[in-house]
Amino acid sequence: MHKSLNEQDVGTPRSSAVQQVTLEIDGMPVSVAAGTSIMRAAAINGVNVPKLCATDSLEPFGSCRLCLVEIEGRRGFPASCTTPVESGMKVRTQTPKLQSLRKGVMELYISDHPLDCLTCAANGDCELQDMAGVTGLREVRYGYEGKNHLSDKKDESNPYFTYDPSKCIVCNRCVRACEEIQGTFALTITGRGFASRVTAGVDQSFMESDCVSCGACVQACPTATLQEKTVIAIGQAEHGVVTTCAYCGVGCAFKAEMKGTEVVRMVPYKDGQANEGHSCVKGRFAWGYATHQDRITKPMIRSKITDPWREVSWDEALDYAASEFKRIQLKHGRDSIGGIVSSRCTNEEGYLVQKLVRAAFGNNNVDTCARVCHSPTGYGLKQTLGESAGTQTFKSVEHSDVILVIGANPTDAHPVFASRMKKRLREGAKLIVIDPRKIELVSSPHIRAAFHLPLKPGTNVAILSSLAHVIVTEDLLNKDFIAERCEDKAFTEWRDFVSQPENSPEAMQQVTGVAAELVRGAARLYATGGNAAIYYGLGVTEHAQGSTAVMGIANLAMATGNIGREGVGVNPLRGQNNVQGSCDIGSFPHELPGYRHVSDSTTRHLFEAAWGVTIQPEPGLRIPNMFDAALDGSFKGLYCQGEDIVQSDPNTQHVTAALSAMECIVVQDIFLNETAMYAHVFLPGSSFLEKDGTFTNAERRISRVRKVMPPKAMLADWEVTVQLSERLGYPMNYSHPSEIMAEIASLTPTFSGVSYAKLDQLGSIQWPCNENAPEGTPIMHVDRFVRGKGRFIITQYIATDEKVTKKFPLILTTGRILSQYNVGAQTRRTGNIQWHEEDLLEIHPHDAEDRGIVDGGWVEIQSRSGTTVLRASVSQRMQPGVVYTTFHFPESGANVITTDNADWATNCPEYKVTAVQIKPVAEPSQWQKGYTRFAKAQQNLLNQAQNG
Ligand code: SF4
Ligand code: SF4
Numbered sequence: 001m002h003k004s005l006n007e008q009d010v011g012t013p014r015s016s017a018v019q020q021v022t023l024e025i026d027g028m029p030v031s032v033a034a035g036t037s038i039m040r041a042a043a044i045n046g047v048n049v050p051k052l053c054a055t056d057s058l059e060p061f062g063s064c065r066l067c068l069v070e071i072e073g074r075r076g077f078p079a080s081c082t083t084p085v086e087s088g089m090k091v092r093t094q095t096p097k098l099q100s101l102r103k104g105v106m107e108l109y110i111s112d113h114p115l116d117c118l119t120c121a122a123n124g125d126c127e128l129q130d131m132a133g134v135t136g137l138r139e140v141r142y143g144y145e146g147k148n149h150l151s152d153k154k155d156e157s158n159p160y161f162t163y164d165p166s167k168c169i170v171c172n173r174c175v176r177a178c179e180e181i182q183g184t185f186a187l188t189i190t191g192r193g194f195a196s197r198v199t200a201g202v203d204q205s206f207m208e209s210d211c212v213s214c215g216a217c218v219q220a221c222p223t224a225t226l227q228e229k230t231v232i233a234i235g236q237a238e239h240g241v242v243t244t245c246a247y248c249g250v251g252c253a254f255k256a257e258m259k260g261t262e263v264v265r266m267v268p269y270k271d272g273q274a275n276e277g278h279s280c281v282k283g284r285f286a287w288g289y290a291t292h293q294d295r296i297t298k299p300m301i302r303s304k305i306t307d308p309w310r311e312v313s314w315d316e317a318l319d320y321a322a323s324e325f326k327r328i329q330l331k332h333g334r335d336s337i338g339g340i341v342s343s344r345c346t347n348e349e350g351y352l353v354q355k356l357v358r359a360a361f362g363n364n365n366v367d368t369c370a371r372v373c374h375s376p377t378g379y380g381l382k383q384t385l386g387e388s389a390g391t392q393t394f395k396s397v398e399h400s401d402v403i404l405v406i407g408a409n410p411t412d413a414h415p416v417f418a419s420r421m422k423k424r425l426r427e428g429a430k431l432i433v434i435d436p437r438k439i440e441l442v443s444s445p446h447i448r449a450a451f452h453l454p455l456k457p458g459t460n461v462a463i464l465s466s467l468a469h470v471i472v473t474e475d476l477l478n479k480d481f482i483a484e485r486c487e488d489k490a491f492t493e494w495r496d497f498v499s500q501p502e503n504s505p506e507a508m509q510q511v512t513g514v515a516a517e518l519v520r521g522a523a524r525l526y527a528t529g530g531n532a533a534i535y536y537g538l539g540v541t542e543h544a545q546g547s548t549a550v551m552g553i554a555n556l557a558m559a560t561g562n563i564g565r566e567g568v569g570v571n572p573l574r575g576q577n578n579v580q581g582s583c584d585i586g587s588f589p590h591e592l593p594g595y596r597h598v599s600d601s602t603t604r605h606l607f608e609a610a611w612g613v614t615i616q617p618e619p620g621l622r623i624p625n626m627f628d629a630a631l632d633g634s635f636k637g638l639y640c641q642g643e644d645i646v647q648s649d650p651n652t653q654h655v656t657a658a659l660s661a662m663e664c665i666v667v668q669d670i671f672l673n674e675t676a677m678y679a680h681v682f683l684p685g686s687s688f689l690e691k692d693g694t695f696t697n698a699e700r701r702i703s704r705v706r707k708v709m710p711p712k713a714m715l716a717d718w719e720v721t722v723q724l725s726e727r728l729g730y731p732m733n734y735s736h737p738s739e740i741m742a743e744i745a746s747l748t749p750t751f752s753g754v755s756y757a758k759l760d761q762l763g764s765i766q767w768p769c770n771e772n773a774p775e776g777t778p779i780m781h782v783d784r785f786v787r788g789k790g791r792f793i794i795t796q797y798i799a800t801d802e803k804v805t806k807k808f809p810l811i812l813t814t815g816r817i818l819s820q821y822n823v824g825a826q827t828r829r830t831g832n833i834q835w836h837e838e839d840l841l842e843i844h845p846h847d848a849e850d851r852g853i854v855d856g857g858w859v860e861i862q863s864r865s866g867t868t869v870l871r872a873s874v875s876q877r878m879q880p881g882v883v884y885t886t887f888h889f890p891e892s893g894a895n896v897i898t899t900d901n902a903d904w905a906t907n908c909p910e911y912k913v914t915a916v917q918i919k920p921v922a923e924p925s926q927w928q929k930g931y932t933r934f935a936k937a938q939q940n941l942l943n944q945a946q947n948g
């Protein structure tokens with residue numbers, strides 16, 4: 001690949017063939033896999049054939065004619081990129097004739113190219129320039145005065161890259177990248193011959209077209225035609241550091257290309273096992289928040305939230321926080337304080353926060369935001385399969401024949417994995433989508449779902465049971481797998497349960513709103529279509545029956561034997577970068593690292609011996625319990641690292657009332673977020689670019705986060721926790737996060753083989769990694785389930801308490817959009833705002849018409865919890881009776897409307913089902929007016945501190 005510092009581009013992709021072929025290149029014998037191109041065979045053996053239209057991330061195209069070679073016994077000059085090796089072949093890559101042909105090709109290119117190399121942004125990183133050098137071009141006989149493209153207009157509409165057609169050599173790499181890698185099909189070559197141009201959409205600007213700004217085309221472009229604006233502004237990088245994206249649970253690896261301590265660009269890392277050189281708009285481009293002027297870099301304190309902030313030294317802030325926590329515990333008892341750690345933080349940071357709570361606070365009041373997203377995954381998969389994690393690698397999807405997506409919208413929330421999935425679908429795998437909305441996957445270029453089951457929100461369990469009903473009653477079970485791998489009694493009970501007529505698709509149609517024939521068809525396809533994999537997201541977990549639905553998914557996989565090999569499995573798509581990791585390392589109030597219950601005395605004693613403290617055997621408070629306890633006066637102090645509970649937790653007014661009732665809230669973050677407006681101590685956090693650590697993605701893959709610049713506030717987050725702990729009388733002695741990982745490994749059997757040295761050596765590791773699996777475990781439950789035998793669990797559908805009524809006749813469901821991320825604190829401070837500058841309420845045209853609502857008009861949304869106002873987007877993607885919004889902007893107040901209903905097992909909030917009424921209005925809600933006043937006042941209190 002061209003655009004990444006010092007990485008070799010061997011021209012064409014790897015062949016997957018096992019058979020080896022031996023040939024001779026320039027007199028040198030070489031052996032490569034059958035199907036390898038001559039170009040690649042030469043390059044991996046040190047012979048670089050000139051090329052322009054080939055790059056090893058794309059299938060060869062054979063258009064530039066620069067890579068010609070001579071093959072003994074063959075006429076003409078075949079292109080080495082499109083010609084596969086053959087046994088005994090004798091190839092010559094450098095002859096006078098070849099050199100003259102290549103020089104001729106280059107002359108044609110250069111005669112229509114601006115000669116501004118010295119001032120071009122790609123100077124030093126341009127393949128056209130390189131090839132002019134390689135071919136020995138010294139003069140252009142045709143002159144530069146002929147017909148040319150030099151005055152073609154630049155397209156600067158995209159916030160992150162420019163398109164300068166005057167530099168285009170029409171190599172087609174961008175078009176192929178958009179199709180083959182990204183799967184968006186936004187680009188075409190229009191016109192013929194000399195008039196050929198790359199065109200976005202239907203002769204639109206990049207911004208107006210379907211382009212999703214993944215940057216694959218920019219990366220593939222061999223010239224400065226498609227060029228990052230940061231490179232144009234600051235020039236080429238001088239060194240690169242491999243790190244991991246801090247946004248979603250795909251966990252893409254990037255090379256941060258640097259000029260000193262300044263990021264020039266983020267280039268997806270070709271050897272990154274989660275992304276294999278691809279990325280989305282967030283990871284590649286939306287990193288500017290890290291140096292945004294809103295970053296708070298000085299610690300601050302105040303005694304009341306109506307007081308101005310006072311900037312203080314680290315010592316004073318930490319002394320104050322520690323003294324407040326001690327005072328509160330003395331007055332209100334040991335259990336009156338707790339900690340919350342974000343899934344955005346590293347494993348090492350999360351581990352330290354739970355250690356601080358357990359060892360220095362002396363209780364188990366620690367929780368993580370995974371509580372509000374994937375806690376049902378942890379519970380449901382542990383109960384059925386024995387391990388709280390997904391079963392596969394992302395790559396496994398390349399072997400799937402049937403892909404069932406339920407309650408997930410990968411093209412928006414997990415884009416790089418979505419591209420991989422789409423590639424497999426274009427190759428012929430069949431798709432089943434179970435979602436209330438017609439998400440993009442249902443129908444996108446070259447992809448059509450075989451089945452879309454548009455269920456009513458809140459009925460996942462009903463649909464999963466009716467899918468199971470069809471599989472059992474139509475005799476589609478994998479009986480051998482069940483007999484060998486699963487518990488007999490549990491299976492029989494489950495089989496008898498799902499076979500009951502009330503679980504049939506016909507009976508459940510009333511509940512789910514999905515035609516029985518669709519459910520039958522989908523069940524048959526899932527059970528009989530070959531390797532079938534299930535991918536699911538928060539549309540499954542964030543329900544009153546979230547854990548039941550996760551168990552229903554595991555039941556389906558076991559019933560059909562779709563577990564324990566490539567191409568199958570149960571795959572939770574994790575929202576934030578380190579949701580998996582934050583759960584793994586003991587951030588839940590009931591579990592020590594490695595999902596071991598605090599009541600288990602052997603595990604407790606292990607940690608007690610290592611930490612030199614007594615650990616409480618009773619689980620501590622979960623996040624919602626902390627709020628309830630704050631309101632009843634028993635919970636008074638909170639250490640909140642990296643999490644914006646005010647914006648992200650349901651029923652905002654309940655959350656803010658709880659925070660207002662506490663005596664000391666310590667927020668550690670990079671911005672003054674919504675929660676920090678209720679805080680008494682602000683400890684400046686560090687972005688992922690400023691610290692070392694690890695993230696664990698949705699595939700259980702542990703990857704390194706590497707520091708590329710010093711922390712803006714002097715301390716990395718883990719150092720702050722260490723210093724706070726010391727002031728609370730519990731010193732922690734670490735000089736580097738690698739030592740924290742060494743401690744995690746020494747105390748956690750599934751991590752015992754993990755170390756920074758091994759991560760450096762292998763690139764990344766999928767846990768379990770221990771003496772049985774020293775290099776990690778790509779696929780779980782291969783020969784036996786982690787719990788021994790798989791356990792079917794009965795999944796009785798119970799309708800949520802959140803009922804539609806005459807007063808609240810519609811159901812609101814929520815989700816996210818590609819360009820924004822979670823509470824938006826990071827992405828709102830980047831150019832991504834250009835795609836999505838406010839949260840909208842999507843509504844079906846019938847519902848809109850009934851209420852006199854027009855596209856773009858203001859609508860009030862009222863639920864049993866509260867009222868807010870958003871702009872309407874009238875959309876056929878919705879089904880009648882269901883409305884949808886995102887929650888990326890605090891002023892939208894999406895969570896003012898969501899309720900306290902939660903999953904029965906884990907308290908994960910039921911974000912996906914809220915009964916609402918909507919009507920057109922002309923002004924913001926009372927809550928919004930109050931919010932605006934409060935936020936403005938808090939901003940003033942901050943400004944006063946910062947301006948002295
Ligand atoms: S940025 Fe991505 S989506 Fe947009 S044109 Fe390029 S490859 Fe296609
Ligand atoms: S824009 Fe770049 S990649 Fe696309 S055809 Fe032109 S030179 Fe090739």
Ligand code: SF4
Pocket residue numbers: 245246247248249250251252275279280281282283284414415416417
């Ligand atoms: S897919 Fe996720 S991990 Fe990858 S670049 Fe995008 S946000 Fe980052």
Ligand code: FES
Pocket residue numbers: 050051052053054061062063064065066067068079080081082
């Ligand atoms: S590189 Fe082979 S034809 Fe262009």
